[in-house]
Each structure stands twice: as structure tokens, then as C-alpha cells.
Amino acid sequence: MVTGHRFSEQETEEYYDAEDVIYRSIWDADGSVHWGVFDGEPKGQDHIREEFLSAGIRLNELMVEYAGIDATSRVLDVGCGNGTNVIWVSRNTGANATGIDLSGVRIANAVTSMERVPDLAGRIAFEKASATELPFAEGAFTHVWSQATIYHVPDKIKVLEEAYRVLQPGGQFIFDDLTKPTLNISESARQFVYDRLLFDTDFSFYSYIDALRETGFKVLQARDLSVHLARSYTYLSRLASIAEGPEGYQDRFDYLTDAYMKTVDAINNDELGWAQYLCIKPA
Numbered sequence: 001m002v003t004g005h006r007f008s009e010q011e012t013e014e015y016y017d018a019e020d021v022i023y024r025s026i027w028d029a030d031g032s033v034h035w036g037v038f039d040g041e042p043k044g045q046d047h048i049r050e051e052f053l054s055a056g057i058r059l060n061e062l063m064v065e066y067a068g069i070d071a072t073s074r075v076l077d078v079g080c081g082n083g084t085n086v087i088w089v090s091r092n093t094g095a096n097a098t099g100i101d102l103s104g105v106r107i108a109n110a111v112t113s114m115e116r117v118p119d120l121a122g123r124i125a126f127e128k129a130s131a132t133e134l135p136f137a138e139g140a141f142t143h144v145w146s147q148a149t150i151y152h153v154p155d156k157i158k159v160l161e162e163a164y165r166v167l168q169p170g171g172q173f174i175f176d177d178l179t180k181p182t183l184n185i186s187e188s189a190r191q192f193v194y195d196r197l198l199f200d201t202d203f204s205f206y207s208y209i210d211a212l213r214e215t216g217f218k219v220l221q222a223r224d225l226s227v228h229l230a231r232s233y234t235y236l237s238r239l240a241s242i243a244e245g246p247e248g249y250q251d252r253f254d255y256l257t258d259a260y261m262k263t264v265d266a267i268n269n270d271e272l273g274w275a276q277y278l279c280i281k282p283a
């Protein structure tokens with residue numbers, strides 16, 4: 001299967017090299033850029049940031065719990081961005097954790113963050129690399145972890161194959177990704193979701209499971225998190241509307257306030273989904 005070839009890795013790299021200030025102003029000053037799993041009812045306007053950040057941490061906690069990551073684990077974060085979650089995993093589980101990302105700017109940020117946590121020295125590492133060509137030996141990791149990344153990659157099958165290759169037998173692949181529930185995408189969803197985020201995918205919630213099985217994985221868990229994606233973007237729209245950044249960014253914040261609500265519409269219209277999978281490389 002050929003998946004989503006409308007954008008190149010080079011375009012994605014340039015986008016993520018350039019957009020760090022925007023993301024830190026809206027999403028998370030510490031540089032984490034993923035959606036969250038919410039728990040409980042909304043607490044109101046004054047608690048949006050705190051609720052959004054907690055939901056992002058909850059995603060991490062659930063991934064650790066489902067995949068059984070602990071101090072004996074060797075974890076690879078594919079598309080680690082600024083390295084925030086590599087540091088979080090190592091700090092909270094005692095695991096060895098390595099991050100790779102296509103963006104040189106983000107890997108440089110990750111290395112700077114690593115230098116600020118000398119107590120984790122020797123347990124974490126970062127490298128600039130593509131998810132389609134992992135610079136690691138077969139069987140090097142007990143866990144491959146990925147958040148909000150694979151949708152960007154034109155050759156998604158290659159990412160699944162690379163995750164499989166670098167896992168030891170019995171190792172687990174836990175990740176979340178965007179899915180496309182329908183081929184009938186409206187002009188609004190095309191413009192404000194797919195083109196804005198430079199992605200396309202052939203994977204629906206179910207065809208992703210087929211692709212994982214064809215790669216050799218046994219799929220242990222598949223969770224449709226779309227309702228949490230909609231809530232994440234509702235919160236992000238409000239955060240964009242109150243964001244403060246360097247001079248010249250206001251137009252981008254205004255655009256994103258609107259684009260994030262259009263993303264919520266796309267999710268509610270079943271034009272975009274969010275799924276999490278837990279798989280094992282059979283021993």
C-alpha cells in the first residue's frame with residue numbers, strides 16, 4: 001500500500017524547524033506537542049491550560065501503563081520533537097530512552113534540555129534521523145513509542161517496518177496517530193486540517209490494524225481516541241485566542257484559533273480521527 005505522498009519529508013522538516021515558537025506559545029512552553037486524554041468534566045475557562053497539559057501527561061501515563069515500561073526498558077521515541085517526553089519517560093520510569101526526530105532545530109532543543117537534567121546522564125540520548133531509516137541495530141529496543149508523528153511521514157509502511165526491525169522479539173510498539181475515517185474530505189477539512197498539517201493518510205482506524213498485522217505485529221490493543229482529539233483542539237483554539245508571542249505572531253494566533261475549531265468540525269464530521277495502538281513483535 002502506498003500511503004499519503006502529497007508532502008515530502010523535507011517540507012515537514014522545514015515546517016517543524018520554523019514553528020517551534022508558535023507551538024510553545026499555544027501548546028506547551030516545555031515543548032511537548034501532542035494531544036491529550038481527558039479525565040472528567042471541563043472545569044471552566046480559567047483551567048484550560050492546566051487541563052490540557054494534564055491530559056497530555058495522562059497520555060504518557062497510559063502509554064507507560066499499557067506497554068509496561070519500567071526501569072529495565074530501552075525505549076525509542078520516534079518523532080520525539082523537543083525531547084520533552086523522552087525526559088519524562090526516563091524520569092518517571094527509570095527507563096533508558098532515546099529520541100529521534102527529523103527536525104534539526106528540535107533535536108538541538110532536546111540536547112539543550114538534556115544538559116539541564118544531568119541526573120539522567122547516560123540514560124537518555126537524541127539523534128536527528130528519519131522514522132523511515134532508524135540508525136539502530138535490529139532488536140535494539142524493548143519498546144518503540146511514538147506520539148503525533150507518523151501521519152506526517154509519506155511512507156508510513158516503512159515506519160511500521162522500521163519499528164518492527166529495531167524491536168527485540170517480544171518488544172512492544174505503542175503509538176498514536178491520526179486516521180482518515182472517510183475518503184470524502186470536505187474543502188474545509190482539506191485546507192484547515194490535512195494541508196495545514198502537511199499530511200495525508202490511507203489509514204482508517206481499522207485499516208491501520210491490517211497494516212500492523214501485515215508488518216508482522218500482533219495487535220494487542222486499538223483505542224479510538226477521537227473524542228479526546230476534538231476536546232484537545234477545542235482547548236487549543238481557546239489557548240491560541242489568548243496566546244502571546246513575539247511581535248508579528250498575532251496573525252498566526254488568529255488563524256490557528258479558527259483553524260483549530262475547523263479541526264474540531266472535521267472530527268465531528270468523521271473526516272479525521274485519532275487512534276492509539278499497542279502491538280507486540282512476536283517472540
Ligand SMILES: C[S@@+](CC[C@H](N)C(=O)[O-])C[C@H]1O[C@@H](n2cnc3c(N)ncnc32)[C@H](O)[C@@H]1O
Nearest residue numbers: 016032033034079080081102103130131149152
Ligand atoms: C506534532 S510533533 C510531535 C512531537 C513529539 N512526539 C511530542 O509529543 O511532543 C511531530 C514531530 O514529528 C516529527 N517528524 C515528522 N516526520 C518525521 C519523520 N519522517 N521522521 C522523524 N520525525 C518526523 C516532526 O519533526 C515533529 O517533531
